[in-house]
Amino acid sequence: MRQLLDCPAPAKLNLFLHVTGRRADGYHLLQTAFQLIDRSDLLHFTLRDDDAICRVTDVPGVPEESDLIVRAARLLQAEVIRRTGRTPPGVDIAIDKILPMGGGLGGGSSDAATTLMALNTLWQGGLSQQELMDMGLPLGADIPFFLFGRTAFAEGVGEALHEVDGPDCWYLVIEPGVSVPTAKIFSSEHLTRDTPLVIMADFSRHYAKRSQLGGFGKNDLQQVASRLFPPVAEAVEWLGAYGDARMTGSGACVFCAFDSEEQVDAVLAKVPAAWNGWKAKALERHPMLS
Ligand SMILES: C[C@](O)(CO)[C@H](O)COP(=O)(O)OP(=O)(O)OC[C@H]1O[C@@H](n2ccc(N)nc2=O)[C@H](O)[C@@H]1O
Numbered sequence: 001m002r003q004l005l006d007c008p009a010p011a012k013l014n015l016f017l018h019v020t021g022r023r024a025d026g027y028h029l030l031q032t033a034f035q036l037i038d039r040s041d042l043l044h045f046t047l048r049d050d051d052a053i054c055r056v057t058d059v060p061g062v063p064e065e066s067d068l069i070v071r072a073a074r075l076l077q078a079e080v081i082r083r084t085g086r087t088p089p090g091v092d093i094a095i096d097k098i099l100p101m102g103g104g105l106g107g108g109s110s111d112a113a114t115t116l117m118a119l120n121t122l123w124q125g126g127l128s129q130q131e132l133m134d135m136g137l138p139l140g141a142d143i144p145f146f147l148f149g150r151t152a153f154a155e156g157v158g159e160a161l162h163e164v165d166g167p168d169c170w171y172l173v174i175e176p177g178v179s180v181p182t183a184k185i186f187s188s189e190h191l192t193r194d195t196p197l198v199i200m201a202d203f204s205r206h207y208a209k210r211s212q213l214g215g216f217g218k219n220d221l222q223q224v225a226s227r228l229f230p231p232v233a234e235a236v237e238w239l240g241a242y243g244d245a246r247m248t249g250s251g252a253c254v255f256c257a258f259d260s261e262e263q264v265d266a267v268l269a270k271v272p273a274a275w276n277g278w279k280a281k282a283l284e285r286h287p288m289l290s
């Protein structure tokens with residue numbers, strides 16, 4: 001029988017995101033905290049009789065050849081051939097796409113990370129977690145985090161990761177109905193790139209001390225995204241009536257932390273119909289690693 005594997009690809013929130021500089025190649029230096037949450041895309045892997053890698057679900061706006069899932073699978077396949085001299089079986093990959101594209105939730109990066117983990121297992125590739133992280137980074141700056149799989153304080157372009165405790169809470173997330181291209185935000189002339197460095201202990205102290213869940217720091221990309229995409233600003237303002245609402249990543253999604261599921265449910269019931277709102281619980285570990 002052909003082997004089949006069903007695997008989740010969870011979303012992340014950037015609890016804060018500071019732009020602290022710019023590298024010579026134009027990429028930005030960041031400090032951020034990544035938090036996994038329990039809302040996920042779902043990927044299904046079925047081994048084939050030949051060596052082809054095929055995406056068997058249509059993803060509107062993303063041609064198969066540029067899909068991060070397919071690109072990640074091909075990179076790993078080539079590396080397994082290089083290391084072992086054998087060609088692993090091809091794979092059909094189906095995807096239930098739940099996470100919005102251009103949402104700041106890292107959906108495409110998480111799909112790619114899950115693909116690397118699943119195929120490394122199915123193909124018995126034997127790559128270490130660090131080797132998979134190094135392979136993923138050129139495909140997307142968030143991919144190493146998803147492979148790391150734990151709440152992380154991150155520096156560099158997001159690849160220098162340190163495990164940290166995040167708040168154990170519920171989140172309300174609003175999709176404001178726009179898709180934000182990450183490159184457009186980073187290239188804006190209005191982006192500030194000189195936020196002073198913080199240290200990880202500041203982040204840890206903040207969450208250890210606070211009885212309520214106001215966030216640490218800020219998201220430097222939020223002002224630029226709000227200016228270019230007004231629904232982002234509207235969602236921050238609306239959700240801000242209930243707590244410290246902020247944008248994740250380069251947008252568009254906006255989130256706010258709550259102590260309990262009941263509190264989230266009460267606010268969720270009031271989310272304007274124009275937006276898609278949902279709740280999610282903070283995850284300590286990636287479900288593929290537990
Ligand atoms: C904003 C974050 O989501 C925070 O977690 C990530 O840094 C973005 O990660 P991503 O969507 O995987 O982005 P990538 O596909 O790596 O980069 C898209 C584009 O954004 C810009 N970019 C991205 C990351 C970074 N640290 N500096 C940048 O300037 C680059 O122009 C790049 O070509």
Ligand SMILES: Nc1ncnc2c1ncn2[C@@H]1O[C@H](COP(=O)(O)OP(=O)(O)OP(=O)(O)O)[C@@H](O)[C@H]1O
Pocket residue numbers: 061062066067068069099100101102103104105106107108109111112142180182248249250251252
């Ligand atoms: N499997 C995939 N799923 C989603 N997007 C993909 C995928 N493969 C490639 N992409 C491309 O990547 C772009 C960004 O998608 P993604 O869902 O990762 O955005 P995001 O949540 O804003 O990410 P980030 O927080 O990393 O900026 C999409 O607009 C799409 O063109």
